[in-house]
Amino acid sequence: MITATVEQKHYLNAEYGLKSWLLTTDHKRIGLLYLGTITFFFLLGGIFATLIRLELLTPPGDLTNSETYNKFFTLHGVIMVFFFLIPSIPATLGNFLIPMMVGARDLAFPKLNLLSWYLLLAGGLLSMWAMFAGGVDTGWTFYTPYSTTYSNTYVIATALGAFIAGFSSILTGLNFIVTIHRMRAPGLTWFRLPLFVWSHYAAALIMVLGTPVLAVTLVLVALERAFRIGIFDPALGGDPVLFQHLFWFYSHPAVYIMVLPGMGVISELVSTFSRRRVFGYGFVAFSSVAIAVYGFLVWGHHMFVSSQSVYASLVFSFLSFFVAIPSAIKVFNWTATLYKGSISYETPMLYAFGFIGLFTMGGLTGLFVATLGVDVHVHDTYFVVAHFHYIMVGGTLMAYLGGLHFWWPKMTGRMYPEGWAKLSALVIFLGFNLTFFPQFLLGYLGMPRRYHAYPDEFQVLHVLSTAGASVLAVGYLIPLVYLVWSLRYGKRATANPFGATGLEWKTSSPPPTYNFDVTPAVTHEAYDYRALAEEETEGVRVG
Amino acid sequence: MSTTFRLFPQAASTTANSVDALYFFLVAVAAFFSILIFGLIFFFAIRHRRRVAREVPQEVRGGLTLEIIWTVIPFGLVMVMFAWGASVYLEVARPPDNALQAYVVGKQWMWKTQHMEGQREINELHVPVGRPVKLTMTSEDVIHSFYVPDFRVKWDVLPGKYTTVWFHPTRTGKFRLFCAEYCGTKHSGMIGWIHVMEPAAYESWLSGGGASGSLASSGEKLFQDLACGNCHRVDQPGRCPDLTGLFGKPVRLADGRSVVADEAYIRESIVNPGAKITAGFQPIMPTFQGLVTEEGMLQLIEYIKSLSGRPAGAQAPPGTAPAPERQAAGERGPSLPGSAPEKR
Incomplete structure (x- = not known):
């Protein structure tokens, strides 16, 4: 540990210059490229969220006109879903960590990995061009026949942006699957893998199997819009509901692309900060795969009032409840992991607590919308908006921030400032709940989503939500400042500052370009804190 | 309030x-x-907090x-x-037989409603309290969704398709009507009121409105204006199927299939006559797509419904309409299906 003060060669200082970054095939550098890209898109999506909440402070549409408001919520959705949430954890943390966690030098296809970053960038830039050229107002869901026939905005360019970004996701998924199958270190059996790897494996399956369907759907929308081919427009003999089937066949599983990697992060955090092997490891691992599989069978639960067959709705509702079971298994096992643990409260663990609480509420309100009779009322209201923000922001984003803090020392070689980090985690938790809990009440009260103006009786709850959003915005800006600050002024990180067990902690912080000087051999299960303690004791003795 | x-x-x-x-x-x-989860997290987090820096807790294996x-x-x-x-859900999705009927057409960005008696409203719908109301709905353009939060019902309204929603109001007053499916620029302006009235007040509202005849009679006028009767004639059958007593009955098609003549079938036969040719007839009918508005379509359907052997306009009260129709279908059973026109 004494050597840590000497400036060692590592992946950050191995090469310098713009070219060394733009042409890198190092998964760690690519992870950082993604980190920068998605942070930019998060801020951009956040600006639109802020504008939406400001408009909704008062009942009449007074901040902007309806066209502009509709573009705001569309761009907020498109940017946050396709350019932030879907790449967030897999493309940054997953990219950085999976090769290290399996004891490999890089992902299976390093050049493909770089290509996938360029694809995300190209898709994002195309969508941004559409945004500046005039925007798009279809909602991120692109429902037909509005998107194909009636909207006068840049639908094709935006859809093409999401289409291109989809290939980034497919290539990332492919890379993960091959890496996890083929490049595990000697002794690292499937059931010795960290749960982070399991959940990324499950998410990668969805990326590879689901995203092509989105690509096909978006191409059909573009063709219909450009050439009136008559797939979705009833005036041309098409069926607008067919679009919804195709769209949700991808976009429901996509929710699990967003949340499964987050669950993987939480398994690592809960284990590390309670120094306990994750309770029911096998159940947690297989529940990820179960969620990925069930995820493909439930798309029709977005369509209970769409005119789809009543019997189809019954089947989709029934199957949707099956997703609740593996989700519940995870929550119970994380909670049980805390039992008789040695729990400490560093920032990542605060985010993990926040995730478990908010994901629990998001998951339980998912039962409301899976319940047919209740969904008829709350569908397309703020209840649904609140529900999926609890999953995607309360879940995925909390996990992302928790993971970012946890692996920040490994990625940058610097510690984040603990006090500020704890403060911002608390502000984010409170701000989040103040923003989105009132939206459950608004939704049951009947406030429809995507409304630019609304009747007076909804205002009080909207004011609370906007107040929460401003707290939340502050909560997000604090880490942005101190994490950048820590790059220069943060305390230097040791190889394993949190006493975690994964292979990524067995190499220096930041790691050398090829991760390990010697390919590690794995002789025990994941999360073996006793073995870790013995190794450290030996290390001290040898040292 | x-x-x-x-x-x-x-x-x-x-x-x-x-x-x-x-x-x-x-x-x-x-x-x-x-x-439970919040409580357990707090309890474990405090009870099992780390007390010694390098402690390794006892292993607890999963159970x-x-x-x-x-x-x-x-x-x-x-x-x-x-x-x-x-x-x-099944309760919401299945309207009762005795429901009062009305029609809804959604368009960017308004709700147009029509009563059987001929009254038409925009962004409003008057209904009596204490009896079920069934709405048959369609859209002129994009997908809308008919949503009345105080009734807890919502159903999408689609172009080229008929959907239904029903409710049984239990108290009088005015209740918000929203469009719940994003439908473009003025989506948030596509709102209105459902006025639930005492039955007597509803009756006087019905008679007070300036309706120019029932929906079926408007349909009959449209039928004549579009010259549908030149071919669909009762006195001189042969070129086109006779529409008398058609509604609700099975129709044998030229390709051997059999379909029930419901609202969707009639609508399709008007806008896309070649889609389902009745057995024994030639596909000679031109399309009326673009010539009939969605509201006119509903009036035509109501007129065809009224042709159940009784003189047009003298229909039974809407609530009881389905039963005589079924009866009529039964009575005409032997001459069904499909072969009837050929015989005549």
């Missing part, structure tokens, strides 16, 4: 009570598990019993949710 602040919607229909009961059950389950318990109990609970939710 609908503009006052409230935290919970009014319950103004029978469905509202069914949905609310289920909702409270779900809230109870959600509250129980949220409190199969626990895993089974927290798989089976949630599974049982969600199956109760499924069954209960399905029963409420």
Whole structure:
């Protein structure tokens, strides 16, 4: 540990210059490229969220006109879903960590990995061009026949942006699957893998199997819009509901692309900060795969009032409840992991607590919308908006921030400032709940989503939500400042500052370009804190 | 008093009570598990906090019993949710036979409603309290969704398709009508009111409106204006199918299939006559796509419905309409299906 003060060669200082970054095939550098890209898109999506909440402070549409408001919520959705949430954890943390966690030098296809970053960038830039050229107002869901026939905005360019970004996701998924199958270190059996790897494996399956369907759907929308081919427009003999089937066949599983990697992060955090092997490891691992599989069978639960067959709705509702079971298994096992643990409260663990609480509420309100009779009322209201923000922001984003803090020392070689980090985690938790809990009440009260103006009786709850959003915005800006600050002024990180067990902690912080000087051999299960303690004791003795 | 602040919607229909009961059950389950998880996290986090820097806690292996318990109990609970939710949904999805009928056409960005008696409204719908109301709905352009929060009902309104929604208002007053499916620029302006009135007040409202004849009679006029009667003639059958007593009955098609002549079939036969050719006839009818508005289409359908052997316009009260139609179908049974026109 004494050597840590000497400036060692590592992946950050191995090469310098713009070219060394733009042409890198190092998964760690690519992870950082993604980190920068998605942070930019998060801020951009956040600006639109802020504008939406400001408009909704008062009942009449007074901040902007309806066209502009509709573009705001569309761009907020498109940017946050396709350019932030879907790449967030897999493309940054997953990219950085999976090769290290399996004891490999890089992902299976390093050049493909770089290509996938360029694809995300190209898709994002195309969508941004559409945004500046005039925007798009279809909602991120692109429902037909509005998107194909009636909207006068840049639908094709935006859809093409999401289409291109989809290939980034497919290539990332492919890379993960091959890496996890083929490049595990000697002794690292499937059931010795960290749960982070399991959940990324499950998410990668969805990326590879689901995203092509989105690509096909978006191409059909573009063709219909450009050439009136008559797939979705009833005036041309098409069926607008067919679009919804195709769209949700991808976009429901996509929710699990967003949340499964987050669950993987939480398994690592809960284990590390309670120094306990994750309770029911096998159940947690297989529940990820179960969620990925069930995820493909439930798309029709977005369509209970769409005119789809009543019997189809019954089947989709029934199957949707099956997703609740593996989700519940995870929550119970994380909670049980805390039992008789040695729990400490560093920032990542605060985010993990926040995730478990908010994901629990998001998951339980998912039962409301899976319940047919209740969904008829709350569908397309703020209840649904609140529900999926609890999953995607309360879940995925909390996990992302928790993971970012946890692996920040490994990625940058610097510690984040603990006090500020704890403060911002608390502000984010409170701000989040103040923003989105009132939206459950608004939704049951009947406030429809995507409304630019609304009747007076909804205002009080909207004011609370906007107040929460401003707290939340502050909560997000604090880490942005101190994490950048820590790059220069943060305390230097040791190889394993949190006493975690994964292979990524067995190499220096930041790691050398090829991760390990010697390919590690794995002789025990994941999360073996006793073995870790013995190794450290030996290390001290040898040292 | 609908503009006052409230935290919970009014319950103004029978469905509202069914949905609310289920909702409270779900809230109870959600509250129980949220409190359980939050409570356990707080309790364990404090009780088992790290006391010694390098301590390694005793290993606790996963227990199969626990895993089974927290798989089976949630599974049982969600199956109760499924069954209960399905029963409420089937209630919402299936209008009762005795419902009062009216029509809704959605367009960017307004709701147009038509009563059987001929009254037409925009962004408003007057209905009597205490009896079920069934709306048959379609859209002129994009997908809309007919949503009355105080009734807890919502159903999408689609172009080229008929959907239905029904409710049984239990109290008088005015209740918000929203479009719940994003439909373009003025989506948030596509709102209106459902006025639920005492039956007597409703009757006087009906007679007070300046309706120019019933929906069926408007349909009859349109039928004549479009010269449909030149071919679809009762006195001189042969070129085109006779429409008398058609509605609700099976029709044998030229390709051997058989379809029931419902609203969707009649609409399709007007805008796309070649799609389903009645057995024994030539595909000679031109399309009327673009010539008939969606509202006109509903009037034509209502006119064809009224041709159940009785003189047009002298229809039974709407609520009882389905029964005579079925009866008529039964009576004409022997001459069915399809072969009838050939014989004549």
